[in-house]
Amino acid sequence: MxxxxxxxxxxxxxxxxxxxxxxxxxxxxxxxxxxxxxxxxxxxxxxxxxxxxxxxxxxxxxxxxxxxxxxxxxxxxxxxxxxxxxxxxxxMDKPEVLIHDGILDFKNLSRLDISHEELKEAAREHGLEHLTDIKLAMLEIDGTISIISGNKKQLNQTHYKRKHNHKNLRK
Incomplete structure (x- = not known):
């Protein structure tokens, strides 16, 4: 059949x-x-x-x-x-740590092709001036960068949409 x-x-x-x-x-x-x-x-x-x-x-x-x-x-x-x-x-992918207690994970950042400028932009969108103010930054499975600050007043966990063509525009 x-x-x-x-x-x-x-x-x-x-x-x-x-x-x-x-x-x-x-x-x-x-x-x-x-x-x-x-x-x-x-x-x-x-x-x-x-x-x-x-x-x-x-x-x-x-x-x-x-x-x-x-x-x-x-x-x-x-x-x-x-x-x-x-x-x-x-x-399935897993979230990736980008910054932990203000320390950048250069190995992950390099492997994921995330620039220093993209991290600074994500930090600014969360109201943070310095990357050292970040308690935890993660590249989530949907491609967004989540940031949790060490500042107790600002536990803002909004997502930053990663624009992977950004670095090409800024050169």
Whole structure:
């Protein structure tokens, strides 16, 4: 017995895992703020993988099967990553410490390609003049920089949207 949409299901699952791995490799900072080029990239990627998922089947049912498979795979992955820590560690990013008790983590900053200027901008947005005033700064999994100050009057935990093209504009 041949299931006519089995090919679409297999292709859709493969594309889902490819995109998950690609986002994991390229990092969370890509998610922090979308600019025009990022939106164009997303549109082009979605158009290119659409053909990979449905193949020659351009019917409404074929498209709906592919979309349903993506929703189901995403749902199952979320359930499994909540249940199994090892799988969660493999697939999901973790927040990264940028500053702890006023001391910059240069290794993480370099690896994450976060400039000194971006940190100072995030600090200013939180009303802090010096990076040494920061108790904890984290790059969150959504690409934002969270800052907790050592100042008890200002426990402002708003998020700074990281603009990864900033450093190119300031040169």
């Amino acid at each position: 041949h299931f006519p949409y089995l090919d679409i299901i297999i292709r859709s699952v493969a594309v889902y895992f490819f995109m998950t791995i690609a986002l994991r490799i390229f990092g969370k900072k890509e998610l922090s703020q979308l600019n025009t080029a990022d939106i164009i990239l997303i549109l082009l990627i979605s158009n290119s993988v659409q053909n990979a998922m449905v193949g020659p089947d351009t019917s409404l049912i074929g498209g709906l099967v592919a979309a349903l498979v993506l929703f189901v795979v995403n749902f199952v992955i979320k359930k499994l990553t909540r249940r199994y820590k090892g799988l969660n560690d493999l697939l």
